[in-house]
Each structure stands twice: as structure tokens, then as C-alpha cells.
Amino acid sequence: MSQHIHDPQCEKLLGSLSDYIDGELQAELCSLIERHLQQCDNCRIVVNTLRKTVELYRETSEPSDLPGSVRERLFLKLDLDEYLKKV
Amino acid sequence: MSETEKPLSLEALKAGDREAFAQMVDQTSGHIYHVALQILGDEQDAEDVLQETYLKALRSLPTFEGRSSLMTWLYRIAVNEALMAVRRRKPQALSVEEPDPDLDGESESQAMEIVDFCCLPEGELLSAESRRALDQAVQHLPASLRVVFVMRDLEGLSIQDTAEALGLSENNVKTRLLRARLRLRQELSVYFGGRLKEEVHR
Numbered sequence: 001m002s003q004h005i006h007d008p009q010c011e012k013l014l015g016s017l018s019d020y021i022d023g024e025l026q027a028e029l030c031s032l033i034e035r036h037l038q039q040c041d042n043c044r045i046v047v048n049t050l051r052k053t054v055e056l057y058r059e060t061s062e063p064s065d066l067p068g069s070v071r072e073r074l075f076l077k078l079d080l081d082e083y084l085k086k087v
Numbered sequence: 088m089s090e091t092e093k094p095l096s097l098e099a100l101k102a103g104d105r106e107a108f109a110q111m112v113d114q115t116s117g118h119i120y121h122v123a124l125q126i127l128g129d130e131q132d133a134e135d136v137l138q139e140t141y142l143k144a145l146r147s148l149p150t151f152e153g154r155s156s157l158m159t160w161l162y163r164i165a166v167n168e169a170l171m172a173v174r175r176r177k178p179q180a181l182s183v184e185e186p187d188p189d190l191d192g193e194s195e196s197q198a199m200e201i202v203d204f205c206c207l208p209e210g211e212l213l214s215a216e217s218r219r220a221l222d223q224a225v226q227h228l229p230a231s232l233r234v235v236f237v238m239r240d241l242e243g244l245s246i247q248d249t250a251e252a253l254g255l256s257e258n259n260v261k262t263r264l265l266r267a268r269l270r271l272r273q274e275l276s277v278y279f280g281g282r283l284k285e286e287v288h289r
Contacts, residue, residue, distance in 0.1 A: 017265060018261060042199075052212075056275075066120050070120065073134070074112065
């Protein structure tokens, strides 16, 4: 495990990384980042693991239905018990 | 809200139609509960926020002006309720609108762990233990960063919708999102770095 202290070039790119991994960065800045990544192993790992981090969370985060008992208590609290089965 | 569901009638909701309200609850509550659970990390607290959100919505619907979508409006109520719950737990915690000392003067370029954990097998990255580590890492974020990450990356809202739901500027959302993601990356690098070492020694 190593620690990466950024040089000024890396630091400038860091602020755009979220946009970069979301594919929302202007083409010009993208190619600047990509040129830098070819030369800087540490930044490449940071970008790849940042992208992987977001992917892992997106993959494991399925918004699910409300657990049945939670729904039931919610409907009771809202005086909607008559609609518990209907809706 | 899924697009295949029967569209909600705002008119009926505003007029106090109970059936329409029950329909809205069924179409939206999975998302609201998910957000509350991710922000609070506790099922009971999340359920309290869920109930409070719809009680508030029920009271406020007659004056709902429709400037944002119904879903965004509900998200906003829920996030505010969740942040109040965070503050009750930890009196020094800050609201999402207040300046956050965690953000001021913080540079993204702190020393970073460089561990290429992308090469770990998917089964390892998504194991039950890894999922717990992922959840814990979210809970370690300051609330002001956590809400932004939850809305954008866990709920999948756009930057614009996240900004609207949280009452923040888009630039502010982007700054917080980057910081949240970098902190999570850092924590996961330490966690998976440990797993990589175990693999080597095996």
C-alpha cells in the first residue's frame, strides 16, 4: 500500500474527477485528463478505484419495496388502513 | 415512481382524496424509506422519518405549489426530517444549508491510499462482509456529504434534481459529491487493501 501526495498537475485534475467518471466533462478537459493518466500510475489507480467505488454502490443499492410490516404501520399512522389491501 | 404506474392526480391529492394519497404513498414510500435508511443507517429511525414525512406531506399538500415535482418535494421533506434526526442524535451535527467546517478549507488532495482494488474478484467485492463495509463507510461521512451522495449515487438522481431536493446550488452539490466519493474511495482502499494482503498471504 502506498500513499500518493499529489503534484500540482494531479491536483488540478482532481477537481474534475466526478464529472469525468460521470462522462459529463467537456471533451477538451477529458483528453487532458487522459493524457495525464497515461503518464501517472497513481492517478490512474485513483481514477479507476473512484469509478469502481461509485459502481459498487450503484450495484448494491436497489431501492426496494417497503417491508410489509413497515407499510402496515405507516398506513395505520396515516389513518389509511382501509386502503391497506385495496391499493 | 415507476412510469408504468397509474399517474397520480395532483388535483385529487390537493383536495384531500384519501385513496389518491394512499396511492401516492405506495408509489413513493420505497424511495423515501431507502433514503432515510441510507442517511440514518438505522431501521427504526428510518421508519420514524418515513412516517413523519407523510404526516407532513398530508398537512402541506393543500398548499403544495407544484414548483418542483411531487417526488422532489417528498425527498426534500424526508431529507430535512432525517437531518433533524441526525442532529437529535448528535447535537453538533449541521444542517445541509449551513456552512460546514468539514468543507471549508479542506483540500481534496490529502495523501491518498493507492491500492488497485479493482482487480479483486466481483464475489469478493460484493460479499456480505464487503457490503457491510460499504454501508459503514457511508455512515462515516459527515451528514452534509452523506445526503448528497445518497441522493445522487444511491437514489440515482441527476445533479439538478439532487440540488433541488436539497436546496443547494448545483456547484455545491458537485463539490460535496466529489468529496464524498473521494472519502469513500479512501475508506474502501484501506478496507480492500487489507483483503488484498490476505489474498497474497493465503
